[in-house]
Amino acid sequence: MQRVIKRTGDGSPTFFVPELNEYYHSMYGAIQESVFIYIDKVLRQVQKSKVRVFETGFGSGLNAFLSCRAAENWKKDICYHSVEMYPLQKSEWLEFAGYLSEIIEDSLLFGRLHECAWEKEEQISRFFRLKKIKADLTTYHSAETYDAIYFDAFGPDVQTELWTPDIFRNIFKMMNPGAILSTYSSSGQVKRNMQSAGLMVERIPGPPGKRQIILATKPLN
Numbered sequence: 001m002q003r004v005i006k007r008t009g010d011g012s013p014t015f016f017v018p019e020l021n022e023y024y025h026s027m028y029g030a031i032q033e034s035v036f037i038y039i040d041k042v043l044r045q046v047q048k049s050k051v052r053v054f055e056t057g058f059g060s061g062l063n064a065f066l067s068c069r070a071a072e073n074w075k076k077d078i079c080y081h082s083v084e085m086y087p088l089q090k091s092e093w094l095e096f097a098g099y100l101s102e103i104i105e106d107s108l109l110f111g112r113l114h115e116c117a118w119e120k121e122e123q124i125s126r127f128f129r130l131k132k133i134k135a136d137l138t139t140y141h142s143a144e145t146y147d148a149i150y151f152d153a154f155g156p157d158v159q160t161e162l163w164t165p166d167i168f169r170n171i172f173k174m175m176n177p178g179a180i181l182s183t184y185s186s187s188g189q190v191k192r193n194m195q196s197a198g199l200m201v202e203r204i205p206g207p208p209g210k211r212q213i214i215l216a217t218k219p220l221n
């Protein structure tokens with residue numbers, strides 16, 4: 001998969017995939033979007049001292065990096081599992097890290113997220129553990145459960161197979177009661193597919209450039 005780095009509106013980088021005409025993050029601001037949708041709307045909301053996160057699409061590692069920084073700032077244990085079918089080449093994440101280091105410190109931490117082994121839970125920093133899983137989300141099943149889901153696949157228009165009722169039923173099983181899922185999509189079909197899987201779904205105002213996003217919760221009982 002060919003990927004090109006682009007600088008987004010807040011100065012942070014993202015990848016663009018020409019064959020899909022898809023970006024990894026919003027061109028209005030990659031960090032701004034990630035912090036808004038995943039850190040603030042999900043991670044910050046989990047009222048537990050130890051939080052388990054599941055991400056669909058490790059990608060550039062930006063969501064993981066911002067979650068790791070949050071874990072250190074909040075002194076809150078985070079165990080972060082992420083599936084990815086097309087991991088970056090080292091040259092790609094190094095180039096990405098170069099862009100990132102122009103606007104944010106901790107590029108060492110960012111490197112650690114990429115250097116660590118796959119398929120194995122690794123202690124990245126004092127409060128942050130990471131397991132990167134090379135797998136296809138459409139066939140991925142796990143008995144592990146999570147408090148927070150970052151649903152960050154490519155868009156439903158280009159990868160319809162990642163946003164189906166079956167996928168959300170599978171994710172539902174991986175959610176603890178009360179767990180929260182957030183995604184940048186606001187599609188009506190996605191909302192209905194999530195509802196058919198048993199999730200309580202709402203649309204809320206999104207970050208700059210996105211009128212709305214979807215937030216979904218697993219009922220407590």
Ligand SMILES: C[S@@+](CC[C@H](N)C(=O)[O-])C[C@H]1O[C@@H](n2cnc3c(N)ncnc32)[C@H](O)[C@@H]1O
Nearest residue numbers: 057058059060061062063084085086136137154
């Ligand atoms: C929107 S990007 C994710 C961005 C990422 N969360 C980040 O912080 O950079 C979508 C990701 O899903 C991955 N992907 C595409 N198809 C997949 C599949 N079937 N299973 C798992 N990951 C997939 C892509 O390679 C890409 O990294």
